[in-house]
Amino acid sequence: MTAAAAKAQPALTQQEAFVQFLLRMGDNTLILGHRVSEWCGHAPVLEEDIALANIALDLIGQTQIWLGLAADVQGEGKSADDLAFLRDAWDFRNLLLVEMPNGDFGQTLMRQFLFDAWHGLMLEQLKSSSDERVAAIAEKASKEVAYHFERSAETVISLGDGTEESHNRMQAALDYLWPYVGEMFLSDEIDAAMEQAGIAPDPTTLRDAYDTRVSDVLAEATLTIPESRFAQKGGRTGQMHTEHLGHLLTQMQWLQRAYPGAKW
Amino acid sequence: MKNEWPLWEVFIRGQHGMSHRHVGSLHAPDAEMAIKNARDVYTRRNEGVSIWVVEAAAITASSPSDKGPLYEPSESKVYRHPTFFDIPDEVGAM
Amino acid sequence: MYAQMIKSEATQDDPEKLAAFQARIDAGEKIEPKDWMPEGYRKTLIRQIGQHAHSEIVGQLPEGNWITRAPTLERKAILLAKVQDEAGHGLYLYCAAETLGISRDEMTEMLLDGRMKYSSIFNYPTLNWADIGAVGWLVDGAAIMNQVPLQRTSYGPYSRAMIRVCKEESFHQRQGYDVIRRMAEGTPEQKKMAQDALNRLWYPSLMMFGPSDKDSVHSAQSMKWKIKMNTNDELRQKFVDQTVPQAEYLGLTIPDPDLKWNEERGHYDFTDPDWNEFFDVIKGNGPCNADRLAARNKAWKDGQWVRDGMLAHARKKAARKHAAE
Ligand SMILES: [Fe+2]
Numbered sequence: 001m002t003a004a005a006a007k008a009q010p011a012l013t014q015q016e017a018f019v020q021f022l023l024r025m026g027d028n029t030l031i032l033g034h035r036v037s038e039w040c041g042h043a044p045v046l047e048e049d050i051a052l053a054n055i056a057l058d059l060i061g062q063t064q065i066w067l068g069l070a071a072d073v074q075g076e077g078k079s080a081d082d083l084a085f086l087r088d089a090w091d092f093r094n095l096l097l098v099e100m101p102n103g104d105f106g107q108t109l110m111r112q113f114l115f116d117a118w119h120g121l122m123l124e125q126l127k128s129s130s131d132e133r134v135a136a137i138a139e140k141a142s143k144e145v146a147y148h149f150e151r152s153a154e155t156v157i158s159l160g161d162g163t164e165e166s167h168n169r170m171q172a173a174l175d176y177l178w179p180y181v182g183e184m185f186l187s188d189e190i191d192a193a194m195e196q197a198g199i200a201p202d203p204t205t206l207r208d209a210y211d212t213r214v215s216d217v218l219a220e221a222t223l224t225i226p227e228s229r230f231a232q233k234g235g236r237t238g239q240m241h242t243e244h245l246g247h248l249l250t251q252m253q254w255l256q257r258a259y260p261g262a263k264w
Numbered sequence: 265m266k267n268e269w270p271l272w273e274v275f276i277r278g279q280h281g282m283s284h285r286h287v288g289s290l291h292a293p294d295a296e297m298a299i300k301n302a303r304d305v306y307t308r309r310n311e312g313v314s315i316w317v318v319e320a321a322a323i324t325a326s327s328p329s330d331k332g333p334l335y336e337p338s339e340s341k342v343y344r345h346p347t348f349f350d351i352p353d354e355v356g357a358m
Numbered sequence: 359m360y361a362q363m364i365k366s367e368a369t370q371d372d373p374e375k376l377a378a379f380q381a382r383i384d385a386g387e388k389i390e391p392k393d394w395m396p397e398g399y400r401k402t403l404i405r406q407i408g409q410h411a412h413s414e415i416v417g418q419l420p421e422g423n424w425i426t427r428a429p430t431l432e433r434k435a436i437l438l439a440k441v442q443d444e445a446g447h448g449l450y451l452y453c454a455a456e457t458l459g460i461s462r463d464e465m466t467e468m469l470l471d472g473r474m475k476y477s478s479i480f481n482y483p484t485l486n487w488a489d490i491g492a493v494g495w496l497v498d499g500a501a502i503m504n505q506v507p508l509q510r511t512s513y514g515p516y517s518r519a520m521i522r523v524c525k526e527e528s529f530h531q532r533q534g535y536d537v538i539r540r541m542a543e544g545t546p547e548q549k550k551m552a553q554d555a556l557n558r559l560w561y562p563s564l565m566m567f568g569p570s571d572k573d574s575v576h577s578a579q580s581m582k583w584k585i586k587m588n589t590n591d592e593l594r595q596k597f598v599d600q601t602v603p604q605a606e607y608l609g610l611t612i613p614d615p616d617l618k619w620n621e622e623r624g625h626y627d628f629t630d631p632d633w634n635e636f637f638d639v640i641k642g643n644g645p646c647n648a649d650r651l652a653a654r655n656k657a658w659k660d661g662q663w664v665r666d667g668m669l670a671h672a673r674k675k676a677a678r679k680h681a682a683e
């Protein structure tokens with residue numbers, strides 16, 4: 001298919017656009033919650049093990065509501081679980097950032113920090129969404145995410161400004177993940193439709209506040225933000241995920257795929 | 265230098281109006297992280313509305329051999345307890 | 359239970375002090391960290407609480423094995439919250455042991471190099487999703503049997519840790535039973551998984567209570583000190599009596615052809631586990647010993663830079679604050 005032919009696809013209905021938006025929110029929390037849950041039992045110290053599990057639990061809880069609403073709006077009789085466990089990679093709408101592997105603890109916390117900073121700003125805006133269901137989810141989730149941000153920011157600061165080794169590892173994590181930051185602020189016809197309906201903000205409008213938030217913390221962490229603003233993309237549109245997502249889904253969806261229709 | 269995170273004692277106020285109560289201990293690099301860890305470890309089942317942490321090493325405790333001198337004198341001062349006094353029923357609640 | 363075969367330490371203390379100490383215990387008083395205690399009491403407790411703590415932490419691994427494969431969002435959340443609780447249990451218990459003059463890091467290193475043990479049960483694998491049900495139902499069930507009486511143990515910090523742990527445990531057993539029940543009532547494949555899990559985990563669960571009383575040489579002193587509250591065989595019998603009807607309700611078969619109700623005794627008769635297998639597992643030859651220790655060692659080694667980095671930052675921050683004052 002040529003680029004022109006791709007563009008010629010019929011425009012989305014408002015309902016379809018809304019579902020896409022809800023999937024974007026819910027897939028972010030689903031995939032990141034899954035990633036963070038991989039740490040359980042393996043963290044550097046018990047207190048961090050427990051704290052990471054709390055973050056994952058919040059994210060899984062948010063997933064249940066976002067995907068539940070997506071399924072409702074879609075109106076095909078599906079459940080949040082159907083959406084989580086029975087879609088293939090190309091149907092996922094999460095940011096590439098959240099599907100990146102855990103790497104070391106530093107990379108996990110840097111990914112968390114970069115996401116939390118955006119997530120908090122987004123939810124703050126969604127609290128005044130014209131759709132009251134969205135506003136209600138944002139109200140609940142924003143409290144959880146405020147704490148996630150506080151914790152991940154403080155950890156990034158202390159590891160960035162810790163030992164030489166911890167500093168180097170955090171800088172490496174930032175360099176590795178920075179190209180995945182830009183995708184959070186891309187905007188397409190779905191975002192335009194959401195903005196027009198007063199459901200969600202245009203993501204591009206969050207960038208300035210994000211940069212301030214992130215650069216304050218990273219400065220305190222004595223870390224240097226890479227100069228390039230090049231952005232990897234394809235997650236939130238589903239056009240091109242990383243290779244990592246497929247492996248994650250293989251694990252996550254295995255039981256549901258192997259035993260279709262079983263109740264668990 | 266020893267590289268284990270220091271031990272902190274955690275005190276939580278369970279409900280508004282109650283005093284803080286010792287709930288347990290944990291390790292953290294500093295006071296700020298100790299508060300966060302306490303939140304994550306000790307309030308998972310909405311047990312708390314307020315957290316205090318204090319480095320275990322900073323606590324001065326009475327020694328067990330002082331038990332007699334410290335606490336027994338108060339045992340003989342039963343008049344400090346309201347139930348010590350008989351109040352006639354006719355007087356009403358007091 | 360999570361502390362098996364705890365050797366009680368001999369004690370060479372002033373007989374008069376010993377007698378006074380025993381009198382306090384007999385009177386139901388709690389021993390607190392700063393109180394005088396026999397060296398043997400202290401050392402036995404460190405070994406027992408340490409082993410209990412290690413069991414909670416290593417116990418995260420077999421169940422953690424299924425977190426990323428949990429079949430629904432709700433099951434994933436429940437399992438994660440459950441395994442997180444186990445990390446909390448380890449934490450409470452390490453803190454209790456720390457009041458006896460040993461650090462968590464020291465205990466951790468003793469676990470990692472094999473000087474300290476953890477419960478044999480966690481050296482068995484979790485091979486299908488029903489194992490998650492069976493672990494909660496049987497393993498947490500057996501643990502509760504041991505931990506409930508330990509709430510009354512003589513050592514204050516241990517007793518308080520147990521009270522906290524017990525509050526969280528019944529959630530564990532119930533969620534486990536709920537998982538396996540759903541499967542026992544499910545498709546033929548699910549039912550097969552449930553039976554397979556019970557077949558593999560039944561005898562290892564019975565082993566959790568430790569060797570038979572007649573071979574268990576260290577109990578007497580520990581029971582006198584109230585750091586062991588029941589004999590191994592007592593608890594094992596209680597566990598079997600409680601579990602058999604629960605298995606029957608599920609329509610699952612306990613893998614013991616000689617299991618039957620003994621009217622005279624008022625208990626079930628059952629087959630003992632293979633104690634040779636038990637001692638093999640204790641020696642390090644269980645199906646998962648090497649993997650479990652490798653996973654704990656890796657987490658500890660990989661986490662070193664994190665622990666060091668955060669502490670270094672805390673020290674820098676304190677120094678800067680000090681300089682500014
Ligand atoms: Fe436990």
Ligand SMILES: [Fe+2]
Nearest residue numbers: 417444498501
């Ligand atoms: Fe357990």
Ligand SMILES: [Fe+2]
Nearest residue numbers: 444498527530
């Ligand atoms: Fe448990």
